[in-house]
Amino acid sequence: MINWKNTDTLASYQELANVKRVNLAEAMSGEQGAERVKNYSVSMTEGLDYNYAAKEVDDTVIDALAKLADEAQLVDKFEALYNGEVINTGENRLVLHHLTRGQLGDKVVADGVDKRAFYVEQQEKIADFANKVHAGEIVNGAGEKFTTVVQIGIGGSDLGPRAMYLALENWAKKNGLFKMEAKFISNVDPDDAAAVLNAIDVAHSIFVLVSKSGTTLETLTNESFVKDALKNAGLDASKHMIAVTSETSPLAKSDDYLAAFFMDDYIGGRYSSTSAVGGAVLSLAFGPEVFAQFLEGAAAADKSATNKDVRKNAALLDAMIGVYERNILGYPATAVLPYSQALSRFPAHLQQLDMESNGKSVNRFGEPVDYVTGPVIFGEPGTNGQHSFYQLLHQGTDIVPLQFIGFKNSQIGTDVVIQDSTSQQKLCANVAAQIVAFACGKSDENRNKNFEGGRPSSIIIGEKLDPKTLGALLAHYENKVMFQGFVWNLNSFDQEGVQLGKVLAKRVLAHETDGALKVFSDLLNI
Amino acid sequence: MINWKNTDTLASYQELANVKRVNLAEAMSGEQGAERVKNYSVSMTEGLDYNYAAKEVDDTVIDALAKLADEAQLVDKFEALYNGEVINTGENRLVLHHLTRGQLGDKVVADGVDKRAFYVEQQEKIADFANKVHAGEIVNGAGEKFTTVVQIGIGGSDLGPRAMYLALENWAKKNGLFKMEAKFISNVDPDDAAAVLNAIDVAHSIFVLVSKSGTTLETLTNESFVKDALKNAGLDASKHMIAVTSETSPLAKSDDYLAAFFMDDYIGGRYSSTSAVGGAVLSLAFGPEVFAQFLEGAAAADKSATNKDVRKNAALLDAMIGVYERNILGYPATAVLPYSQALSRFPAHLQQLDMESNGKSVNRFGEPVDYVTGPVIFGEPGTNGQHSFYQLLHQGTDIVPLQFIGFKNSQIGTDVVIQDSTSQQKLCANVAAQIVAFACGKSDENRNKNFEGGRPSSIIIGEKLDPKTLGALLAHYENKVMFQGFVWNLNSFDQEGVQLGKVLAKRVLAHETDGALKVFSDLLNI
Known part of the structure; x- marks a missing residue:
């Protein structure tokens, strides 16, 4: 029996707020840090792992998240979805993209x-x-x-x-x-x-x-x-x-x-x-x-998203950590940072996927919710971003959780050795370095060169970006967003927020406007 | 005599918090809204206007912002900058891009x-x-x-x-x-x-x-x-x-x-x-x-940024409204939304410009500041964004201030008439409609179709995107970011936050790592 309840009515959500916070810079230092990187990893599908060592979690937090995932019946809800229940209730529709x-x-x-x-x-x-x-x-x-x-x-x-x-x-x-x-x-x-x-x-x-x-x-x-x-x-x-x-x-x-x-x-x-x-x-x-092959990869990721154990279900775990960051730690945005030029427009896709699905203020019954829902999503490929907005990510006044993606091998295979390393090695060295720089920081007497650290990130590590791993990546994020929508008790599958603009635009084109809209229409020569 | 002071030490900043908030939905309704659109406009340069009618400001707020701009000596600081003072103090450098x-x-x-x-x-x-x-x-x-x-x-x-x-x-x-x-x-x-x-x-x-x-x-x-x-x-x-x-x-x-x-x-x-x-x-x-010509446009915008009257200086006004939104109203991100496919990568440029300049936690003397600084910047061209992340912008739990850009004419001039309007008219109708939809919203008994409104935006309206207007646009944002850096007492011209990652990446490539960094390096086959 599935219950659709608001997040803040769940006992395990109330408990989550009381779980001791993790000192990330400390947790990621020394041998303890090395152990985390080895252990805090989930296989998503063949050749693709989700590593959450640099997130502000530990076993206690994960246990609390697992409890919330259970109480919110997330995997049961996914099961209901793929078995054909009407999950998009507002529009009275099934949700069948997995099929x-x-x-x-x-x-x-x-x-x-x-x-x-x-x-x-x-x-x-x-x-x-x-x-x-x-x-x-x-x-x-x-x-x-x-x-x-x-x-x-x-x-x-x-x-x-x-x-x-x-x-x-x-x-x-x-x-x-x-x-x-x-x-x-x-x-x-x-x-x-x-x-x-x-x-x-x-x-x-x-x-x-x-x-x-x-x-x-x-x-x-x-x-x-x-x-x-x-x-x-x-x-x-x-x-x-x-x-x-x-x-x-x-x-x-x-x-x-x-x-x-x-x-x-x-x-x-x-x-x-x-x-x-x-x-x-x-x-x-x-x-x-x-x-x-692309569909095959997506199917494999879907399959792994049916696992009830949050430690073996990368999409579920990614979703739950995101909820923790958003609702408990209070971070308003998330950056997606693929270290792969081929994924140059993947962040723009995820921006739609996530923000259009979960950028909502009412639950699936149309009642206002009292907690924040979907974050702002943005991103650009690394290493380019490093020479751009990473300044704010490292030293800005707000903390922005990060989602890195990296592959061991390039797609084309053409490469050069400069200063004893290939470009592919440099690319991978940079993403590894960034994770640790964000998490651990570095003290400096010159405060301008000081890095607080404590800035959380995860990384999806793949062998190579090919049709299968791409399909799995795509499905991973779809399932992550779905699980988050379930936690927040939203309908992630409608988009009523895009309607009003359409209606008003039609009115402008029909010259049926007054007030501010009329003046803007004139200013824009419509 | 220029004083470099933290924002929160300025009397006018303290006053700003007490100024009565504007009810945007109300202000933008009816004839009052029409008047705002006509009046709340600043000429940036020939064929380019900044319209702030749909921002959460009124004359009282603007007066308070003007006071803050004066007390913070923003135009004086700009004058010092272009006259060759060492503004990039951390690196002991002049700042001469205007030249x-x-x-x-x-x-x-x-x-x-x-x-x-x-x-x-x-x-x-x-x-x-x-x-x-x-x-x-x-x-x-x-x-x-x-x-x-x-x-x-x-x-x-x-x-x-x-x-x-x-x-x-x-x-x-x-x-x-x-x-x-x-x-x-x-x-x-x-x-x-x-x-x-x-x-x-x-x-x-x-x-x-x-x-x-x-x-x-x-x-x-x-x-x-x-x-x-x-x-x-x-x-x-x-x-x-x-x-x-x-x-x-x-x-x-x-x-x-x-x-x-x-x-x-x-x-x-x-x-x-x-x-x-x-x-x-x-x-x-x-x-x-x-x-x-591109330089000529930039020079014209620079010239207009020297005006001491905030109501006649679009870059200064844009900067001050941004500070109000960030520090008083508490909004953490800003979206840049050009209704022009030609500006597809302009938001990515602004993301660097803004986030790398003002994503900082210490003032120009290296002392930590007690207020938030640069916001997250993201964006994609409209109308594409409307079919993507606008859902969150309209109905999400967080308010994201918006910066629209629109042009009356297309660049190529090829067009079609469908349902009695050209594509260019549809494009302009959409941006006009969005501004009003965000500001005014629309009540609906079905809460899922309800729009709260009160979501602020500005628009830069241009005749046409050509080298001159492009140069002016570019300079406008450079100057806006500069003024905001002055308000926050930051050095907007260094980027120490990008250094740590570089140092660690070199260490990875030299195989001089231990702990978490070593394990990540192994996982990534470096």
């Missing part, structure tokens, strides 16, 4: 359809389509092969797939698996579409229009942009466009598209990278086998 | 040199060099024209110039001023350099090595990467590389470079976009005239 990459529990039937079978069918249809494009069986009007794929979508239809594409682009090139270049058009700013269209060869481009409802204004506007460009080049747009949408959308059965692939209301945009939304563009760019 | 774009006050002589003349000389040398490259007078070993310029640098040598390049790329193409494509290599991750080198035609590329000291490890490592690539292509590296460095660095007089252009210790990395650091790559990409 796009595996079947963790019972068969889930919705609207009379076996949903796992439905998602697999879409994956297979996409695979078939992509193979035909790569084989030159599906071609442009002149009978020539397509060389570029352009995703048209915004929000979850853009950030996740784009981050995944960038994460695998060089890996695929290195491994002879690169099929087509991908580009992305998202912003309603006309300069976005115009710049992409100026940079590609439209005659050899295939466009993926992604909109679940088929009514997203930005996306439909950009579709028109693309159709104009195709027409101006004397091309038949319907020979260049495919749709990813829901079966009930106006795009689903239109002759305007070469093909349509489906997702449904049970997959939120920010959770859609493993559905057809990511599937079409990634299968076209890298081939369906690469996309399948 | 790269104009002479606001007295002649500044340092090390026996008229610094304004020195910066102009560098700008002219670069202009001459760029013109010769464009004219085919400086060519590669085979006598062919260069087509690509690649900046090798990190931190301020990367983020600012890259953001500026992206901001003007489409504008230059549209206006027939695009000379060469620019690429950037920054990260020590070997995949960064390898990917860029795989994507360009090295035989026709000119590389700009940027390192003030000539010893930045990431940059020297990436230089080796590039030299290897040139050698492997059978090319003479010294025919393909130029240096931007200080006159005393090992790079300054090396035969390894076609030319060297100089900056000096008085220009911090994050303030260097208007120096040779931005000058070389931008002049090569767009021509020296475009770079000169």
Whole structure:
């Protein structure tokens, strides 16, 4: 029997506040520190570990977090979710993105359809389509092969797939698996579409229009942009466009598209990278086998998230430590810092995933909560960040918890030895050094050069960033955010906060405004 | 007589806390709201206005902020800075980035040199060099024209110039001023350099090595990467590389470079976009005239920042409102939201500018301060952000002050009409709508669809993003950050917080570690 209760009504949450705080600088010093690094590690999936040695926790804190996780029934709630309970209560929807990459529990039937079978069918249809494009069986009007794929979508239809594409682009090139270049058009700013269209060869481009409802204004506007460009080049747009949408959308059965692939209301945009939304563009760019490996990695991370032991469930542990940092230690933001240039846009994806899911002030019953929920999420790749905002992270007046990601090996493998080390070694040396610098600090009589330390971080360490580890990384964060939403008793799967702006923007465009909005509209020449 | 005092020792700061708070939702409603939008606006420079109607201020608050600005002698301190006082006291250096774009006050002589003349000389040398490259007078070993310029640098040598390049790329193409494509290599991750080198035609590329000291490890490592690539292509590296460095660095007089252009210790990395650091790559990409216009815009914004009236000095006002939000209202983060795809990397630049300058816990005398200083800065372009993290901004438990930027006109001018409006109109309608949605909110019986409002924002409204307005924007934020550093009595021009990580990373690479650092090094295979 699952109970949906506010965090502050749970006895174990009250206890958590009384648990003795950890002195991180002390805990991470000397042999004790070395032992922590060895022991405070959880395997996420093959070749990927979550290390929390440099977090402000010890066994007592973890025990208290485990108790909270139990009392809040987090793993039971996950089980209910993947078995098809209506978890997105506000919108009366199931939450099924896990089913796009595996079947963790019972068969889930919705609207009379076996949903796992439905998602697999879409994956297979996409695979078939992509193979035909790569084989030159599906071609442009002149009978020539397509060389570029352009995703048209915004929000979850853009950030996740784009981050995944960038994460695998060089890996695929290195491994002879690169099929087509991908580009992305998202912003309603006309300069976005115009710049992409100026940079590609439209005659050899295939466009993926992604909109679940088929009514997203930005996306439909950009579709028109693309159709104009195709027409101006004397091309038949319907020979260049495919749709990813829901079966009930106006795009689903239109002759305007070469093909349509489906997702449904049970997959939120920010959770859609493993559905057809990511599937079409990634299968076209890298081939369906690469996309399948990506799903395999995600499935493995999902599986590990079902473990009831918080010490063996990296997503759960990461979530609980985050709750501790946010609600007990009072830190308002979290930085995501991948030491991998390939993950340059991964923080932007996580920003949406986390802030759109848990940036809420009411619980799943629509009642205001009396505690803080989702933090601000931001980040840039290291080592670049080190030469930028790390100053504040090290010596600012606020403490910002950090999430590092690092890989032992580079993707391309080209490297140089300077001052007796490779660039890859320098990259890894920097992330190791940063963890210890943040945790332990360093005293200096010159207070300007003094580092207090006590600044917490975790690190996910991988062998190499490849489709499997990328899938696992993605799923890890999805599950972390889900668990945090459960702790806070939120509905992590709706996004009512984006509605008001849309309504007002329509009013501006219809010139139905007054007061401040009217004056701003005038100032902006609308 | 200038006094450097901590914020909390100033009488006007104590008073500020007692000023009556503004009810923003109320203030922005009805005719009163319309009046605010009309009146709460400051001209920054031609075609660029700062509007603060949707901030939690009124005339009483602004008066109190003006008093604080006066008592803290902010404009006097700026005057001292541009007249050549040693403002970067920790490092015993002048702070002269304003001189790269104009002479606001007295002649500044340092090390026996008229610094304004020195910066102009560098700008002219670069202009001459760029013109010769464009004219085919400086060519590669085979006598062919260069087509690509690649900046090798990190931190301020990367983020600012890259953001500026992206901001003007489409504008230059549209206006027939695009000379060469620019690429950037920054990260020590070997995949960064390898990917860029795989994507360009090295035989026709000119590389700009940027390192003030000539010893930045990431940059020297990436230089080796590039030299290897040139050698492997059978090319003479010294025919393909130029240096931007200080006159005393090992790079300054090396035969390894076609030319060297100089900056000096008085220009911090994050303030260097208007120096040779931005000058070389931008002049090569767009021509020296475009770079000169960019400087002109920056100079105009600098000039407006000398105004003692806070209501006529946008940078000062923006700074003071930020201090009010941070120290009195207690908001820990600020989001920068440009409604312009061309400004996609501008928030990343501002993140460095702000967080590296003011993310500090000691005052300029090295004494700990008892108040919070620089906030976390993050952001992405709208409308993309609307479909992502805006959920938290609208309905999250924390309030995040917002800084919008919008332009009446697009850069490229290609547009489509969908549902009776152009994309540019939709873009502008969205930013106008967001400001009002954040400020006023909207009551709903369904609490999940309820918007509290009271979430403050400002907007910079411009005619069009071009070199002049871009320069003014850049300088506006530099000056804002400078004024805030003055209020908080910080040295905004050093960055001691980045040192400890460097020291520890070197130790890791030398295998001179123990404890936690040793175990992390092992886990990462270093």
